[in-house]
Amino acid sequence: MDFTVYENAVFHTLDSTNPTASSLVTAEGRIHFLGSVSEAREFASKAKRIDLAGAHAMPGLADSHVHTAQLALRRAEVDLAPATSASEAVALVAARAAMLDPRDSTSWIFGGRWNHRTWNNTELPDLRELDAVTGGRPTALHHSDLHTYWLNSAALEYLGIDSATPDPSGGTIMRDASGAATGILLEAAGFWAGRMLENVTRADLATYLPATLRALTAQGITTLHDIDGMDAWDAFSDLHQRGELPLRVNKVMPVSALESLIEQGIRTGQGDAWLRRGGVKIFSDGSLSSGTCLMHAPYGHTHSEGLAVTGAVELNSLVSLANRNGLSAAVHAIGDRAVSNALDAFEHAAAQSGDKPAAANRIEHVQHIARRDLGRLAASGALACMQPASCTSDIELVDDLLADHDVLSYAWASIVDAGGTVSFSSDAPVEDTNPFHSLFAGITRQRPNGFPAGGWQPEEILTREQALHAAATSHTIATDESHLKGTLEPGKLADFIVLDRDPTTCVPLELRSTQVNMTVIDGDIRWSD
Structure with a gap:
């Protein structure tokens, strides 16, 4: 077995049983050892050694909701x-x-x-x-x-x-x-x-996708959860078959393909460590900026409750159909009533089949949630896939349209404190893909200029540790891969990033400016400066 030792670094493992190490040993795409430099050299005495010169490293980051095709x-x-x-x-x-x-x-x-x-x-x-x-x-x-x-x-x-x-x-x-x-x-x-x-854009997608994926690896993203159409699946598959897929992809598929997926026997989790099938995306509502997110009470200048893109009865039916056939559901829900409808659908599906899907269901965005639904979200086991950068982009919009609503907005801390799981993402191209921008917003709820002082609705600020797990670890429950990645531990995939500063202690604004010096995926250097 050909070992490689990455040494002379501070590896922040995000594993509470072994929080740091100074060396990491890889072979055949996996981590085989973490420990001191002397221990690693003893473990793999004839290995290739890569000196990281005292840098800080951590598990590779995930973007758990990105429109990769539209980004490309x-x-x-x-x-x-x-x-x-x-x-x-x-x-x-x-x-x-x-x-x-x-x-x-x-x-x-x-x-x-x-x-x-x-x-x-x-x-x-x-x-x-x-x-x-x-x-x-x-x-x-x-x-x-x-x-x-x-x-x-x-x-x-x-x-x-x-x-x-x-x-x-x-x-x-x-x-x-x-x-x-x-x-x-x-x-x-x-x-x-x-x-x-x-079909009109398919040729352009094949042209521009490779460079887009390489740019993501340069930002420290080692896994993405794509949220676009089946043309993106075809493009990812072509790259994978040629051995040219530079990072790992979990492909969430549109609900319009649900019947075809079931007929083909496709299930969430099928694939390999590089490209696998995710769940099916279902729209419960629209967006706050368009006045189409679905709320429990009227809002905004039109005094409308918003729009149910998929009605509650149909949503229940679709989630049950998907879960019953081994496909998890990824429900787009921005308004608090849309989130309630998604949780109703998850509970309905569980009652119908008595079984949970192979991987956790998920709610995309969860921008606004009723307090009474925090416990239901945790009990459902669903992943709350949220976008910190959208929080700070939307401050004035939320304050304007929902000022009189008793609703929690971008409630990361409340969700985590209630026992739920939050995963960070960009929703690119809606927001920038840089994951350190999301981390900064997650621990400050501020814009880079310091507005607002103390953070917007600061009770929802996450601790540094919580934010790092939301960026690197939490996404794995949606793919049933917590045994494979998200932390640095022996036996897991050798996916990590080397940074120009300590992500656990640097001041918040410096965290936002973090530069990635090296991205390692499957034990191989996929990008370096």
């Missing part, structure tokens, strides 16, 4: 985030259109990250503005919250949407006074459009 495709999209108005967004699209061959009116223009709530005029745009500058090329622009599409007439025609097209359940095709589609698709209508466009 951003490299080919028009970035509309800088726009402060619809006209500025249209001007950016026009500039892209001017770069294209005028004889080719069939090439698509894709773009994203526009946010009408930050514009001077917060009204939703429409297709007329796009039609005027796109030269008949189909154009599809996704909102920054990934819940809305802005399309031109050519894109609507491609999708077969006209004045007679009915709204899908849980979604809306916006229309003008005459009933004609305006080009705005909300929630389930937008998700359907995204699936229909997968």
Whole structure:
């Protein structure tokens, strides 16, 4: 057996029985020994030795909710985030259109990250503005919250949407006074459009995905839980078959594929240590920024309770069907009522079958939760997959829309104190993928400029140890891999990162600025500076 000794470091193992070591020995992708330098050299006397020169190291980090395909495709999209108005967004699209061959009116223009709530005029745009500058090329622009599409007439025609097209359940095709589609698709209508466009973007995905994955490994991410469509599964599979997958992937699959997955006998956990099947994603509601997250009481300027993208009865049925067939459920739930509905569905599924899925069910986001549901979440065993960076992005939005609600928002500490499990993620491209930005937000509930002093709703701040486990360890319950990764222990996968500072003691703002010097996956150096 060919051993490699990584030595002269402080390995923060996140294993309470053996918190630190100065050397780690790997072979055949696994950790075989942790201890002092002299002990490691005695254990593997003829091993290759890599001197880490006193650096700090810890288990590889996970992003447990990332839209990898959309993140990759951003490299080919028009970035509309800088726009402060619809006209500025249209001007950016026009500039892209001017770069294209005028004889080719069939090439698509894709773009994203526009946010009408930050514009001077917060009204939703429409297709007329796009039609005027796109030269008949189909154009599809996704909102920054990934819940809305802005399309031109050519894109609507491609999708077969006209004045007679009915709204899908849980979604809306916006229309003008005459009933004609305006080009705005909300929630389930937008998700359907995204699936229909997968074949258009498939070639671009194959082109840009490898570089995107390498960039994630450079940030210290050794495992990602992808939340996009089946085109992403195909792209990951192609890379894996060629031996070119640089990190480990757990693929959460869309509920639209549920019947096909069951027919094929696919189960959560199938695959290997590099690429495995996750659960199925089901949307319970929408987003706070779009006014479509589902709350127990009316909120915001429209005084609506939000939107049930999947109704409670159907949600119960889908979760039970998935769990009964060995597939865990990943329920998107942002509003407190949506979280309640997800917990109802988990309890219903357990009562129906008497069995739990192979890996834990999960709730994506859990941005707002009723106090009475904290114990139910813990009892369900479900993973709360949450995004710390969104917390600090949303301070004003939550304060504005939910000021009079008796609800817990981004309640990491309350969930953990009640016995639940929180896993950190980015929801990229909604937020930046840098996991140290999430860690900073998790232990401060502040923006980098120190706002607000003392942290927003500081009672929900996590301890450093809790935050590190949320970033590196907790995600494993959703894949039933706690015996394989998440801590540094003999027998587990040799996935760790080497840092330029001590993540357990450095001041919070320094934690946010942490640089990764080396990423080791399967015992091999996959990235180094």
